[in-house]
Amino acid sequence: MPTEPDHLAETAQAAVAAGDWVSAGSAFGALVAREPTAEAFAGLGDVLWWLGETDEAVRYQERAYAAFQHRGDPAGAGIVTVGLHLVYRVSLGNVAAARGWLARVARLVAESGLAPLEGWVALLRAHDSADPVAAARLATEARDLPARVGDSDLELCALSQLGASLVRQGRGAEGTLLLDEAMAASLAGESTRPHTVVYTSCTMISACAQTAELDHARMRRGGRPARRAAPGPGQARRRPSSGWRAARSSRPAPQSWPHWPPHAATSPRHGGSRSGARTPWRTRPPSRPTPTAPGSVPVWRRASSGSCWPG
Template identity: 35%
Template sequence: MTREQAARAAGRRDWQAAYDLYAALGRRTADDTERLAESAWWLGRMDEAIRLYADAYRQHLAAGNDRGAARSSLLLAISNRLVGEAAQSEGWLGRCSRLLEAVPEGVEHGYALYLRIAALMGSDLDAAVESARRMQDLGRRFADPTLACLGVYYEGRARIKQARVREGLALLDEAMVAALSDQLAPLWAGAIYCGLMDACHELRDLRRAFEWTEATRRWCEPLPLTSLYPGICRVHRAQVLQTRGEWRQAEEEAQGACRDMVGVDVWAVADAHYEIGELRRLRGDLAGAETAYNEAHEFGRDPQPGLALLRLAQGRIEAATASIAAALAPAGGSRLERAPLHAAQTEIALAAGDVALAEASAQEVADAAVAFDSAGLGAEGNRCRGAVLLAQGRAVEAMGPLRMAFNTWQELDAPYDAARTRLLLADAYRALGDADAATRERSAAKACFARLGVVAARGGLPKGLTAREVEVVRLIAAGDSNRAIAEKLVLSQKTVARHVSNIFGKVGVTSRSGVTAFAYDSGLMGTNAHG
């Protein structure tokens, strides 16, 4: 009777009751041990779950049940991967494959493809699709809806990476509907959610991300906060809240994931620290952002492009340039995955006065937006393109893409991105001589920043000046002409003239003497560009 009660508790996802009941069994079978391990897994007791899965593996072997031993091996591979033990994960996956070679084909052969397909996503998408379809076939042949749905999910994920976005998203939506129906095994339902949210994040598909995050949050409500999927859901929710301008709640969610996911999922902890870094950088807390990015790196996440943009915010243009160039140096990664790096490089290159590099990077973002049919990436591409056109002195041409970017950010309910675009629109209006329109756009942007809690960073730059503009201010104050400034900074005189015009507008002066007075009054002549 206790075994039946334990199974019913697991069926309703009451993992504490299931754990207690399975633990109370006087004599546990291999299947009982495996279910006890699953209960411990959901309670966030990952070390105990790994130990119990290993016990179940040995019990299956002793009973001559190679299929069961292979299943336990796969769960050990997945669990070890989550806690950052890559070598042990590969060892258990190899053991799983060896065991399955000796038995007739069954559902276990389909589940064993899970980590293999994940690896193929970065190297051979055609092979990933083929394996995903094999998953679906095995699921249908052996009447396992969870396996079939997992195959649909993986095919959708691969199709998106192949730039067949509409087809891929339709498959992911189909898989998610099934995952949230409580008809699938909870472990794999959560895996499907995680993959869909990763796709939404890459595509900047903000509406879909918000809708599915809210649906999954409700699905996760009965689960302990220390279990895997509620923690991952908190990271994704933090990302959505950041975009929507709800920064305080976003940081609370990310901090909770950092606290609860230690020892459960090293990758969720790393992503949560990175998200905290992003929030702090956007608010102007540069020291706090540095700490968070370092913590993300310690947990195994590359802190780019946030770290390069932090260097830019600190006024360290050369460091920012080198940082983003290093991030882009490896040839790996799809155009979709590299788009955020190129967007950051556009901003950094413009600050460094390298308009040609900025133009090339902006084109990469725009091309990715077209290839992957993404409204969010399209807005980012238009913002980058508009910024480059402004830097080239083509304000009239810049107005179109900037206005399109702003409208899209408004439609996507992304207030910070919309406000950033307003600042570029203000620069365009000022270049066209429309001071009233420039003032309106800048005032609206500042009001948005105030609502979001953006503050002047300690050691930050006054009046919204870029680090390059601060360099020009200092040289003007030192008495240098535009030609001399161009020679010292290795810029064209046209670029210097644009910087000078921007400085006049931001500082609110009309002469070089006014810039000189500002430089001394604001303390710029006595500090480094990075404060």
């Protein structure tokens, strides 16, 4: 017979599948008094991230990491660490903390033989690299690994990252084609997690912004190219319109939402407390805007310069 925690877990999962993050958060909150587990902390951390409560989300994800480690589950710890790197790198703009988590997941994968996560490590290294040639090599490595583990989310994210790396090398036509391919496939439902749609969309927008191809970004968001008159004599050339920043996604919520990455999924069941003191790692730089809940403004507006991911 299903227990009360099981019932609450089903309610939370149904809310997550429907994209109802508020209800999912309430359900996880009701579970917090039960038996907080690593899966619980990870699940609640994800929900809080979608609600824009990034600092709280990080606290729960870190508690999930510690809980997985304490029970001797390096695979679970590695999965959470992938997300922690991206949240620190993109949502919080804290490069030092992000690289610390990248080093940690790389060590876990190497020492524990976590083959399904090898591609994610390569992807994170590509995302973090300032060298576009090295980034392209790492993204190619990450793209080629999913054939062995059946991870469509990794394949699409890596394809998108490879496209961005080629754009940074000046190979715009090649890179843009890969960016569009990854975004088209993820929006069509080939990806299994909404995070993949965010990753591919933001990577494409960032690459377009770097090359001033804002009209291309507008079209991929469902808008139209802006018509701009040429500057007259004595007039400075104005920067292209940034109206695409106000575009909002009308894509419906996915029907299922496995944990990161899908092939190593364990359903989140329980929540955790909201305790935990702020540390310097969690301090948001003053110049960074406070993230808001997805659905009110585009998730990618949380991004640090040069990249955009939701964590």
